[in-house]
Amino acid sequence: MGVPLGAALAACGGTGPTQTGAGGGTGGGDATTGGGGSSATYWYLSTQPQEGVRTRTIERFNKANPTGTITGTTFQNDAYKTKIKTAIGAGQAPTLIWGWGGGTLRSYVQAGQVDDLTPWLDQNAAVKDKLFPSSFGAATIDGKIYAMPCETMQPIVLYYDKRAFDKIGAQPPQTWGDILDLVPKFNAKGIAPFSLGGQSRWTNMMWLEFLFDRMGGPEIFQAVFDGEKDAWNNPIAIQALGEVQKLVKANGFVKGFSSITADSNADQALLYTGKAAMMLHGGWTYGSMSTDGGDFVSGGNLGYMNFPPVDGGKGDPGNTVGNPGQYISISSKATPEQKEIAKKFLSTSLIDDTGVKEWVETGAVPIIKGSDAQFAASKDKDFLNFVYNIAVNAQSFAQSWDQALSPTAAEVLLDNISKLFQMSISPQQFATNMNAVIGK
Amino acid sequence: MAVPALVFFAGFGVIPLVGVLALSFTQWDGLGEIRLAGFGNWGAILRDPGLPHALWVTFLVMALSWAFQTPASILLGTFLAGKHRYRAVLSVLFFIPLLLSQAAIAITFKALLDPNFGLGAGLNIPFLVQDWLGEPVLAFGVVIFVVSWQFIPFHSLIYQGGVRQIPRSMYEAAELDGAGRVRRFFSITLPQLRYTIVTSSTLMVVGSLTFFDLIFVLTAGGPGDATRVLALDMYKRGFQANLMGPASVIAVILVLVGLFLALLLRRIGGRDAGHSQLEGV
Numbered sequence: 112m113g114v115p116l117g118a119a120l121a122a123c124g125g126t127g128p129t130q131t132g133a134g135g136g137t138g139g140g141d142a143t144t145g146g147g148g149s150s151a152t153y154w155y156l157s158t159q160p161q162e163g164v165r166t167r168t169i170e171r172f173n174k175a176n177p178t179g180t181i182t183g184t185t186f187q188n189d190a191y192k193t194k195i196k197t198a199i200g201a202g203q204a205p206t207l208i209w210g211w212g213g214g215t216l217r218s219y220v221q222a223g224q225v226d227d228l229t230p231w232l233d234q235n236a237a238v239k240d241k242l243f244p245s246s247f248g249a250a251t252i253d254g255k256i257y258a259m260p261c262e263t264m265q266p267i268v269l270y271y272d273k274r275a276f277d278k279i280g281a282q283p284p285q286t287w288g289d290i291l292d293l294v295p296k297f298n299a300k301g302i303a304p305f306s307l308g309g310q311s312r313w314t315n316m317m318w319l320e321f322l323f324d325r326m327g328g329p330e331i332f333q334a335v336f337d338g339e340k341d342a343w344n345n346p347i348a349i350q351a352l353g354e355v356q357k358l359v360k361a362n363g364f365v366k367g368f369s370s371i372t373a374d375s376n377a378d379q380a381l382l383y384t385g386k387a388a389m390m391l392h393g394g395w396t397y398g399s400m401s402t403d404g405g406d407f408v409s410g411g412n413l414g415y416m417n418f419p420p421v422d423g424g425k426g427d428p429g430n431t432v433g434n435p436g437q438y439i440s441i442s443s444k445a446t447p448e449q450k451e452i453a454k455k456f457l458s459t460s461l462i463d464d465t466g467v468k469e470w471v472e473t474g475a476v477p478i479i480k481g482s483d484a485q486f487a488a489s490k491d492k493d494f495l496n497f498v499y500n501i502a503v504n505a506q507s508f509a510q511s512w513d514q515a516l517s518p519t520a521a522e523v524l525l526d527n528i529s530k531l532f533q534m535s536i537s538p539q540q541f542a543t544n545m546n547a548v549i550g551k
Numbered sequence: 552m553a554v555p556a557l558v559f560f561a562g563f564g565v566i567p568l569v570g571v572l573a574l575s576f577t578q579w580d581g582l583g584e585i586r587l588a589g590f591g592n593w594g595a596i597l598r599d600p601g602l603p604h605a606l607w608v609t610f611l612v613m614a615l616s617w618a619f620q621t622p623a624s625i626l627l628g629t630f631l632a633g634k635h636r637y638r639a640v641l642s643v644l645f646f647i648p649l650l651l652s653q654a655a656i657a658i659t660f661k662a663l664l665d666p667n668f669g670l671g672a673g674l675n676i677p678f679l680v681q682d683w684l685g686e687p688v689l690a691f692g693v694v695i696f697v698v699s700w701q702f703i704p705f706h707s708l709i710y711q712g713g714v715r716q717i718p719r720s721m722y723e724a725a726e727l728d729g730a731g732r733v734r735r736f737f738s739i740t741l742p743q744l745r746y747t748i749v750t751s752s753t754l755m756v757v758g759s760l761t762f763f764d765l766i767f768v769l770t771a772g773g774p775g776d777a778t779r780v781l782a783l784d785m786y787k788r789g790f791q792a793n794l795m796g797p798a799s800v801i802a803v804i805l806v807l808v809g810l811f812l813a814l815l816l817r818r819i820g821g822r823d824a825g826h827s828q829l830e831g832v
Contacts, residue, residue, distance in 0.1 A: 193790045200581035218793065222583035309685075310771055367666035369774040370684030377668065386667055519580070522792035526776070533687075533775035 150180050151206035151445065151452040154195060157185035158376070160398050160473040161262075167469065172460035179452040181207070188374050189311065196518070199224050199442070206445040206453050212249030212258055212438040213514040214521060220252045225440040229255045231454060238458045243502075246436035246478045249510045258438035259457045263475035264502045265394040266431040267317050271414045272407075275302050275388035283414060287325070287354070287421040294363045297388045303365035305358075306387035308373035312525040313513050315532045317391050318358075320432040320512060321418040322351040328426040329507040336515055338550035343542035347425075352531060352538035354421075359532055369533060376403065383407035391418070393433055394498050398473040401491070415494065417501055431501050432509040436478045471495060476502060520548045568806065575799035582793070592796040602801075604776060605784040606808075611691070612780055613759040616698045620755060621748070623703050628710025629740055642711065649704045657768035660697050687777035690770050694778050697765060702758075706751045713747030714740060753816045760809050781805050 155165045162185055173180040184205070186194055192215075198204050199219060208225060210216060219225045232239045238259075246260035271283055279300055284290045290304075297304040308314045323331045327347035334342035342348075358364070365387050371377050379396050381387040383404035390396075397415075401408040420428040439461070441453045460466065467485060470477040474491040476498045486495040502508060513521040527544050530536045536544070578588040596602055631642040648656070663670045664683040671679025684690045721739050730738065763782040766772065772779035772787065779787075781801060789798030 196581060196793065197790060218580060218582055222580070224582060310773055365667065367682040367685045370661075370665075370682065370690070370770065371667075372771075377665070381667055518791070518793040522787065526787075529773055530775045533773075535775045 149178065149448065150182055151449040151456070153181050153183045153207040153209070153456075154191065154205045155183060155185060155209045156188055156191055158188065158374075158395075158399065160402055161395065161475075164262075164466070164469045164473060168460050168466055171463070171465065172456050175460070176452070176455065179448065179455070181452065181456060189372075202444055204442040204444060206442055206449040207456070208258075208440040208442055210258070210438050210440065211434060211511070211514040212260075212436070213510050214517040215514065216250065216258055216438065216440065217252050218518055219440065220257050224443055225257050226443050226450070227255050227257060228259060228441065232256055232259075235458055238462065241462055241479055243436075243478050243480060245502075245508055249435055249514070250438050258440040259461070260436035260478055261439055261457075261461050262437040262478065263395070263470050264436060264478050264498065264508075265434040265475065266498060266501050266505070266508065267321070267391060267393050267418075267433040268415050268498070268501070269389060269391050269418050270382060270396070270400075271389040271416075272382055272385060272387070273412050273414050274385060276414075278302070283416060284419050286419050287322075287424075289419065290363075291358065291361065293388075294358070294361045298362055302385070303381065303387040304363050304389060305365065306378045306381035306390040307364045307368040308371045308375075308378035309364070309368040309529065309532055310370055311373040312529045313511065314373050314378065314392070315528045316512055316525065317393075317432070318355050319351065319528065320509065321391070322354055322421065323348060323426075324430050324432060324507070324509065325418065325421040325426040325428065326351050326354075326424040329430065329509050332509065332512065335545075335549060340549065341546045342549060343545040349538045349542060352541055356531065356534060356538065359534060364532075369529070379403065383413075394475060397491070397494055398475055401474055409490070415497060427506045429501075429505055430507045430509070431505045433511060434514070435502075435508050435510060517551060519551050523548045571799045571802045571806075574795055575803050577796050577799075579795040580793040581789070581795050588796055592800045596797050596800045596804075601776070601779075601784060602804075605779055605781045605801075608691075608776075608778060609760065609780045609782075609808075612694065612698070612762060612778075613756055615695045616702075616759055617752060617755050619695060620699045620703050620706055621752065623699070624706035624751065625710050625741070625744065625748075627703065627707040628712075629714050629736065631707060631711045632714035642707075645704045645707060647704070648701045651701070653701065653765045654768050656697060656701055657765045660693070661769055664693065684770050685774050687774055690774060690778055694762075694766055694769060697769065698759070698762060701765075702755070706755065709751045709754075710744065710747055713744045717743045749816060749819065753813060756812050756816065757809050760805060760812075781808075 153169065156162065166183060166185075169181050169183045195204070195208065195210070196215075199208070199222075204224065208219070216225070242260050243264070246264070247256060250256050250258040250260055269284075275297065276283060279293075279296045279302075281293060281296060284293055294304045320332070327345070331342075331345055331348055331351075334345065365371070365381055371381075376396075376399055378390060378392070379400050380403070382390045383400055397408070397413075400413065404413075407413060417428065417431065420426070439457065441450055441457075445453065462479060467477045467479050467482050471482065471485045471489050471491075474489075474494055476482065476495055483496065483499050486492045486499070489495055509515075513525055516524060524545060527536065527541050531538070531541050574585075575592055576588060576590070577585045578591070579585040627645065631638050631645070661684065662668075664679075666672065666680050666682050666685075669679070671677070671681070681689060683693050717740065721743070722735055725735050725739055761782055762780060763786065766778055766780060766783055767786070770778045772783045782805065785798050785801040785805065788794045788801065
């Protein structure tokens with residue numbers, strides 16, 4: 112028992128003279144409390160190819176600024192969401208807090224854990240002007256900007272395998288009705304109609320986001336977000352929840368979907384190995400499917416489209432949902448030196464031309480205005496232009512629900528979504544459970 | 552001599568426990584300030600239908616894993632207690648699962664049981680291609696199986712020790728009276744193992760309250776909430792929904808259930824635990 116005690120005490124001791132840095136890995140605790148102030152810390156997500164771009168961005172910055180460097184630590188997506196909250200609550204946050212904005216950012220702001228960047232962005236108007244204005248929505252809490260939008264716009268798109276459609280001799284769906292008609296055809300050929308990493312739960316949520324939007328427009332969820340009483344009881348919401356259960360009942364999703372996690376990219380593997388015909392997923396999966404899928408993407412087998420309209424639906428079929436950007440905040444607990452390093456990072460390496468080029472190479476659209484000029488040279492130019500046009504032309508680019516809501520409401524939402532897909536609750540029960548946490 | 556142990560116990564056992572009890576009467580999102588909430592959390596949790604469900608799942612995991620592990624461990628332990636060399640070799644092999652971390656075991660089983668890329672699909676064995684972790688009943692069975700797979704070696708070891716303590720003279724006398732192998736097992740080995748059974752059962756029952764990592768990685772409490780045990784419910788409320796107060800209420804309930812079970816088991820088996828069964832005492 113001696114060893115864990117020693118380790119625990121060392122961790123409590125906290126304020127070592129300098130941060131340990133190169134140790135990398137999990138030693139996040141020591142890093143921020145380092146009194147030296149010559150280095151800022153930055154935690155980010157580990158999936159390739161995005162991880163590589165982030166790592167190289169830090170390396171570029173450190174090379175240019177040898178006196179004030181940044182130490183990076185990587186985490187898996189779902190693990191990161193818990194880790195960062197715990198670290199912030201314990202006063203051990205990294206200098207740069209990476210996230211998705213929205214409700215989680217609001218909880219940091221309410222706790223006074225992140226700095227208001229509005230004055231800094233006003234002084235550095237050139238930085239702000241480089242970015243798409245739509246990306247600032249999820250970074251703005253009560254009229255002030257608490258996070259710098261960065262990296263890429265990631266709308267959710269409907270991917271499909273052209274080979275699978277050739278096999279059944281059908282065309283990609285034009286409407287929601289087509290989707291329901293395609294399901295038995297694919298099942299008859301032993302191909303799962305849709306891949307889904309259902310254990311991650313937010314993957315299921317993307318279906319509801321689109322069905323709500325296509326059937327009733329963005330207003331339906333906006334009412335929930337605005338805290339309107341019993342907003343989930345909207346008949347269109349109930350109907351949309353029923354539509355998704357219809358798809359589950361018809362075996363629209365791959366067998367075992369509720370035990371597949373998105374973190375392992377097994378859902379993407381189902382698509383590129385030909386086991387599933389379609390997949391509704393974030394724009395970021397294009398990059399990982401190109402990396403992991405052999406010649407699936409380069410061989411031109413991957414098709415993609417915006418989510419099709421629902422017959423009689425009120426929503427604009429040009430709308431999209433997803434991540435309007437990623438967001439970096441500066442911890443209010445960081446030392447002044449660390450904050451200086453952080454701001455320099457936000458205004459230089461994070462949004463420089465090399466970064467834009469590298470993001471484009473991963474098959475993603477940077478949130479930098481005019482980045483489409485870089486697309487022509489890219490092997491992924493069709494996909495990039497497709498995403499760019501969706502993002503630029505969408506009347507509404509709604510933020511993912513679990514990011515927009517507070518963490519408390521988001522957990523109840525995800526929990527009920529997994530039950531909805533499990534068919535263990537009805538649409539009305541879902542609405543009742545969700546109404547109970549509106550505004551929380 | 553007891554001082555370091557006491558300090559350790561107070562620092563890492565008692566003080567956090569008091570802290571959790573205090574937190575259960577507050578409202579805290581883990582980030583901002585802590586506000587008093589009186590009995591609000593307790594009222595909300597005790598009325599929450601999620602609590603009886605989580606308690607029921609926890610109880611089922613406990614009961615079924617006990618019912619599965621105990622007979623298997625006793626049989627294996629008795630077998631391994633024999634003095635043959637090959638049994639010593641086997642006991643080393645049996646011990647291996649215990650050396651692996653729960654998270655690693657969970658990741659491995661998850662990969663093996665994947666209906667699309669797992670063992671069944673890879674070797675083309677239709678029976679193995681089930682939605683193991685996606686069907687509530689199957690997922691529950693898998694959890695019990697994996698828990699047992701990991702802990703049967705440990706309990707076998709306890710029983711092996713217990714069996715070796717049983718005086719040889721008893722078996723010799725029984726043999727003279729013409730008792731067969733099965734009769735000797737039920738009339739001597741099993742009654743003599745009584746206290747070992749209590750010890751091993753206490754470890755199993757109280758230990759099963761803390762199964763978290765394995766279930767978290769394997770099913771994350773799913774599908775739906777089919778495998779959401781109390782410990783997982785506490786984690787989800789506290790660290791995913793940012794509700795530290797209600798999560799602390801669950802933590803206190805967990806402690807109470809654990810204490811109650813430990814006391815209960817002591818009463819059942821321990822009334823005359825001081826009484827020795829050893830030869831010549």
